Amino acid sequence: MTREPERRGGAWSDQRGAGKASDRMSDRMSDRMRTRLGDLELPNPILTASGCGGTGRELAQFTDLSRLGAFVTTSVMAQPRAGRPTPRMVETPAGLLTAMGLPGPGIDTFLERDLPWLTEQGVRTIVSLAGNTVEEFGELARRLRGVPGVAAIEVNVACPNVEDRGRMFAWHPRASAAVVRAVRANSRVPVIAKLAPDVTDIVTIALACVDAGADALTLINTMVGMAIDTDTLRPALAGVSGGLSGPAVRPVAVRCVYQVHAALPTTPIIGVGGVATGLDALEFVLAGASAVAVGTTLFHDPSAGTRILRELEDALAARRLTLADAVGLAHKPAGYVPPQVRPEEPVPGETKENLP
Amino acid sequence: MSDTPVQTSATVLTVRQVGDYHALTAVAPGVAERFRPGQFVALAVGGEHTSRLVRRCLAVHEVKSDYGGTVEMVFAVREPGTRWLAGLRSRDRLDVVGPLGRPFRLPRDPVGCLLVGGGPGAAGLFALADTLRRRGCQVHFVLAGATSRQVFGSRMAQRIGDSATVVTEDGSLGEKATLREALPRVLEETGSDVVYGCGPTSLLRTVARIAADFGVPSQVSVEEFLQETGACGIGVCMTCVLPFHGDDGVTRMVRACAEGPVLRGDRVRWGDLGTIPFDALGAPRVLHVADRAREEAQ
Numbered sequence: 267m268t269r270e271p272e273r274r275g276g277a278w279s280d281q282r283g284a285g286k287a288s289d290r291m292s293d294r295m296s297d298r299m300r301t302r303l304g305d306l307e308l309p310n311p312i313l314t315a316s317g318c319g320g321t322g323r324e325l326a327q328f329t330d331l332s333r334l335g336a337f338v339t340t341s342v343m344a345q346p347r348a349g350r351p352t353p354r355m356v357e358t359p360a361g362l363l364t365a366m367g368l369p370g371p372g373i374d375t376f377l378e379r380d381l382p383w384l385t386e387q388g389v390r391t392i393v394s395l396a397g398n399t400v401e402e403f404g405e406l407a408r409r410l411r412g413v414p415g416v417a418a419i420e421v422n423v424a425c426p427n428v429e430d431r432g433r434m435f436a437w438h439p440r441a442s443a444a445v446v447r448a449v450r451a452n453s454r455v456p457v458i459a460k461l462a463p464d465v466t467d468i469v470t471i472a473l474a475c476v477d478a479g480a481d482a483l484t485l486i487n488t489m490v491g492m493a494i495d496t497d498t499l500r501p502a503l504a505g506v507s508g509g510l511s512g513p514a515v516r517p518v519a520v521r522c523v524y525q526v527h528a529a530l531p532t533t534p535i536i537g538v539g540g541v542a543t544g545l546d547a548l549e550f551v552l553a554g555a556s557a558v559a560v561g562t563t564l565f566h567d568p569s570a571g572t573r574i575l576r577e578l579e580d581a582l583a584a585r586r587l588t589l590a591d592a593v594g595l596a597h598k599p600a601g602y603v604p605p606q607v608r609p610e611e612p613v614p615g616e617t618k619e620n621l622p
Numbered sequence: 623m624s625d626t627p628v629q630t631s632a633t634v635l636t637v638r639q640v641g642d643y644h645a646l647t648a649v650a651p652g653v654a655e656r657f658r659p660g661q662f663v664a665l666a667v668g669g670e671h672t673s674r675l676v677r678r679c680l681a682v683h684e685v686k687s688d689y690g691g692t693v694e695m696v697f698a699v700r701e702p703g704t705r706w707l708a709g710l711r712s713r714d715r716l717d718v719v720g721p722l723g724r725p726f727r728l729p730r731d732p733v734g735c736l737l738v739g740g741g742p743g744a745a746g747l748f749a750l751a752d753t754l755r756r757r758g759c760q761v762h763f764v765l766a767g768a769t770s771r772q773v774f775g776s777r778m779a780q781r782i783g784d785s786a787t788v789v790t791e792d793g794s795l796g797e798k799a800t801l802r803e804a805l806p807r808v809l810e811e812t813g814s815d816v817v818y819g820c821g822p823t824s825l826l827r828t829v830a831r832i833a834a835d836f837g838v839p840s841q842v843s844v845e846e847f848l849q850e851t852g853a854c855g856i857g858v859c860m861t862c863v864l865p866f867h868g869d870d871g872v873t874r875m876v877r878a879c880a881e882g883p884v885l886r887g888d889r890v891r892w893g894d895l896g897t898i899p900f901d902a903l904g905a906p907r908v909l910h911v912a913d914r915a916r917e918e919a920q
Contacts, residue, residue, distance in 0.1 A: 320858035324880070327626045327856070328719075340860075346904035348863075348875045351897045355853050355861035357703075360673035362853065369860050369875065369904070504896070512675050565854035566666060566675045568719065569629055 298588045299579055301556050303534045304456035304481030306418050308335040311589055312575040315538045315561030316341055316394035316420060321380045328568035332388040335557055341396035341422045344406060346372035356493045356502040361514030362562050363491050365505030368396055368425060373409055385415030394420040398428040404448035411453060418455050421445055424462040424487040436462035439474035450479030460484035463522050472526045482534040485522045489515055512562040516540030520553045527554020527594050544577020552596040627722050628652040634714040635692060641771040643742045644708040647694040653720045654691030657682060659750035660843055660884040663720030664855025667703040678703050679852045681746030681820060681845045696745035696774055722855050723883045726750050726841050729816055732758030736814035738829045740766040743821030743845040744774045750818060751782055760784045762812040764805060766825060770795030785812060801825060805832045822846045830887030840887030848878040855879050865891040865899050873902040
């Protein structure tokens, strides 16, 4: 699978990318798309969402993962886990309801089989961790310390806390903070906390996580939902309720990103939830996200990552913005003109989109 | 020729009704040239701005070299997605990912093969029959359905097969019998060395059991199971898992799309489908005594 790197935004990349032929990314992607998550610098803001990219090998058949900002793994747990019985998935309007039960091979197999492959492919990898207890999170982070190829750790706090009757860590600021603290204490790479949206006040949880040492936040995980099969007259999922994802949750996700960015303007946010096009990604960026992860859309369109990346770059070019300038722009008052707007006119015919 | 699947925008050639089912032919050269019998395609439904995110995984009936390469899928209209597919017209565009999954393993020697199909899934056997015949194998068919309208390809089976047996529950086509009654007899008469199956899960279970009784290897394509449970078709969503007994004696939850759809019939734990068997790798563990004591104390 070798595909010619697309020559997009020609004017920009010709001027800038020429210098560093050694860096594979820089001649493909203009500086327009660079972003930061704490200490982690990424050539572009498009990531895969945890649990939606498999081991990476499956998606690599359709898209070049090293061209994405980063690949976020499926949540890794201490032990191999079979997950829930089928049916695990039901299609809902513009969404997907899933009750997977965090299936995975466990950290041993992950470190032996999956991570080395991703590293070999030159994929920047953010490892998602999930644990049954706070100690387990800490132990998992310790296992990752010093392992080559781990760009950052994403803490999946939306998993059941065995010590709290199976209620999610993410539902309580103290429980979320305890998990983040345990991972932070055992890790030298940036720690990102992924929060669940169905809480009374997501800002409180976000503040607690940042106080506990989270370098960035991922917003949002799936929302709890339910569907009932009208033929069998029973819940459609074996797990009864499940997590809703896809474009159906996008407005909720954008709201969460906006609220948290307003409260914590210096904390980088990864926006997730129903991103299917470059303009969807831009919506998250304007709300305050420094990066955007593509999730359920990958099930529908395995090459969506690189397509959305291209579309987002076009959309930014059409608006004469760099990504860094666009982050949180929706928070500015009406009529505000971002100071960094480039003086150069876009080359005619370069941008696909015609702005009014 | 490459093993990697492709994602392509195919052009619909025809959609026609065949009994209770629909057959959709589309021009997709990249898929057609890579296809091996037993593989499937994953179709996006609902057009460009669809709100239906799940890909429909369908067995491929046949590939032809016309128009650079066409693929044909046969399916039953069961839900809005397949209804949309049935409503496509010539020259419509269709997003196809394929060919996906592991194909049928082929015998090294020219042996006798029994191909058992039911429902629209029977369509998945005809490309296999072609390949087997070219290798000098004998090909015998057994097709089963509730009524004559639910038996796909009986005439084609009679034409290309060394024998073809059709059984229907109501006797409207072929014999009035169930597969369980007919299969042992046909297996004995034809003296087949290997059994292939494609179609409904209940049929595959019968095929696997009877083949095992006769000491004959069986290869089954869990086409219907995949269609009902799969979301992506490429192995990332983890929704189409079933318990499978591995070479090392360990039961794992394997993906019907990536480790299948063709699996060894004797290795699938048919009775445990839709569950996580307690002895499967990573199954929820029984609470330890210490945990219980702690729970009681709380």
